[in-house]
Amino acid sequence: MGTPIYPRSDIPASSTQYWFTQPIDHFGNNNGTWQQQYLVNATFYKPGGPIFISTPGETPLSTRYVDATYPSQLAQQMNALVISVEHRFFGSSNPMPDLSGESLQVLTIDNVLEDFAQFLTAARSNPDDVFPVPVSKNAKVIFFGGSYSGNVAAWMRAKYPDLVLGAWSSSAILYARLQNYQFDQGYGRHLQALGCAEQFSQAIDAVDDILTSSDIAPLQQKLGLPALSAQDTGGLLAGLGILYSLAPIYRGLDLVDSNVCSHFANSTVEPINAYTQMIKAAIAQMGISSEGLMQMGNTSYGLHNYALGQVDRTWYYMCCTWFGNWQVAPPADLGLSKYRSQLADLSYYQSNCQRKFGSDVVIPVDVDAYNAKWFDILKGASNIYYTTGSLDIWRDSTVLTSTGNLLSSRSMFTINGASHVQDLKFAQDNDLDTVKQARYIGNMFVSRWLRESC
Numbered sequence: 001m002g003t004p005i006y007p008r009s010d011i012p013a014s015s016t017q018y019w020f021t022q023p024i025d026h027f028g029n030n031n032g033t034w035q036q037q038y039l040v041n042a043t044f045y046k047p048g049g050p051i052f053i054s055t056p057g058e059t060p061l062s063t064r065y066v067d068a069t070y071p072s073q074l075a076q077q078m079n080a081l082v083i084s085v086e087h088r089f090f091g092s093s094n095p096m097p098d099l100s101g102e103s104l105q106v107l108t109i110d111n112v113l114e115d116f117a118q119f120l121t122a123a124r125s126n127p128d129d130v131f132p133v134p135v136s137k138n139a140k141v142i143f144f145g146g147s148y149s150g151n152v153a154a155w156m157r158a159k160y161p162d163l164v165l166g167a168w169s170s171s172a173i174l175y176a177r178l179q180n181y182q183f184d185q186g187y188g189r190h191l192q193a194l195g196c197a198e199q200f201s202q203a204i205d206a207v208d209d210i211l212t213s214s215d216i217a218p219l220q221q222k223l224g225l226p227a228l229s230a231q232d233t234g235g236l237l238a239g240l241g242i243l244y245s246l247a248p249i250y251r252g253l254d255l256v257d258s259n260v261c262s263h264f265a266n267s268t269v270e271p272i273n274a275y276t277q278m279i280k281a282a283i284a285q286m287g288i289s290s291e292g293l294m295q296m297g298n299t300s301y302g303l304h305n306y307a308l309g310q311v312d313r314t315w316y317y318m319c320c321t322w323f324g325n326w327q328v329a330p331p332a333d334l335g336l337s338k339y340r341s342q343l344a345d346l347s348y349y350q351s352n353c354q355r356k357f358g359s360d361v362v363i364p365v366d367v368d369a370y371n372a373k374w375f376d377i378l379k380g381a382s383n384i385y386y387t388t389g390s391l392d393i394w395r396d397s398t399v400l401t402s403t404g405n406l407l408s409s410r411s412m413f414t415i416n417g418a419s420h421v422q423d424l425k426f427a428q429d430n431d432l433d434t435v436k437q438a439r440y441i442g443n444m445f446v447s448r449w450l451r452e453s454c
Helices: 070-078 109-125 148-159 182-194 197-211 217-223 230-241 255-259 271-286 290-297 311-323 346-350 352-357 367-378 433-453
Strands: 018-023 033-041 051-054 081-085 141-146 166-170 384-389 412-415
Touching: 018 109, 033 109, 051 070, 051 109, 070 081, 070 433, 081 109, 109 148, 141 148, 141 433, 148 166, 148 367, 148 384, 166 433, 182 197, 182 255, 197 217, 197 230, 197 271, 217 230, 217 271, 230 271, 230 290, 230 346, 255 271, 311 352, 311 367, 346 352, 384 433, 412 433
Parallel strands: 051 081, 051 141, 141 166, 166 384, 384 412
Antiparallel strands: 018 033, 033 081
């Protein structure tokens, strides 16, 4: 499973761009259309095989989504056609000419899901118009997705079971919270497993003492940070502190260990000094420029820049209007360790929702209504395989939380020692045994769904 995928000469290259015409608003009064990009890998497809579909979600579409993921490897075993369809308002798939608040009003979950439903409906009715190779009208569809894309995969199976036979939903952030302090507690579990959680938290306390003092300039200069406000500096450091949190964990290789905890290994170094070393090393290793740091930390940056192609702006709108999940420090009365500045609070994030997107944006976002519609839709849905890593920073937003499962389903697996979406990444020889086990179980579910649908 670790061998590269090489293109056949008798089929179009997977880099070939295809476009599907979609309505701007499936449920509103805007009757205009736009072009949605998708890619196809038919390397291992054989007549009668299934369709493996995914979306990059909150990132632009690229060939890696059809060439270098686990589903693209599984396709070889199952003779599947691999497709990835770009999400509206990301990459080259833009229903509107800009990212203003007015334009983004058609960025709704219902519109997103209906985009994929219309695509699959057309693929079933007129496959020759959609695919570069002959595909049966009766081809079964399995939707794969990880993180937010895992939401889409699960929702598509739940809402359109006639179009999607099954879904593999990895590390899906399905349960929303307005103030998601549980996010950092996931990071804390990872740091604790590596032995540096206490020192990291002590460093954050020391940072907050400085940020709430009268002179933060020496700290900013020491870290090489721009001259931001104390709150923006706290928010910037929160982002820099978790840069490696989503990296996959392999046998003998954990980037959180080598790039975070390694700086706290010397007990004679004060936690704040170890933290300083860590932040400076992360900035250097990631090659983040001064302008990049300003963009990461300054909450007023690009407020009225509506140009297309701004991934962060589109995602911010989704947080403002869909599910919140603002990543904050835990309330002091809970007695939990902090892994980010207390200044990165709800006001730090939410204050810009209306400034960026207009007064029509309601704050705070109604996460209860979101959960009532988009979490509850999953209750009773069949043929969805849920996975998450035990060290996934998003774990407590998935259905497999650290304190128990949020859904009653036998199609679930917690991947011990793994991080975010590891089971759907391209298989490697040094993958954790638990990751291999998760894939084996997923393969069995997909095979059973396909077999029982015949």
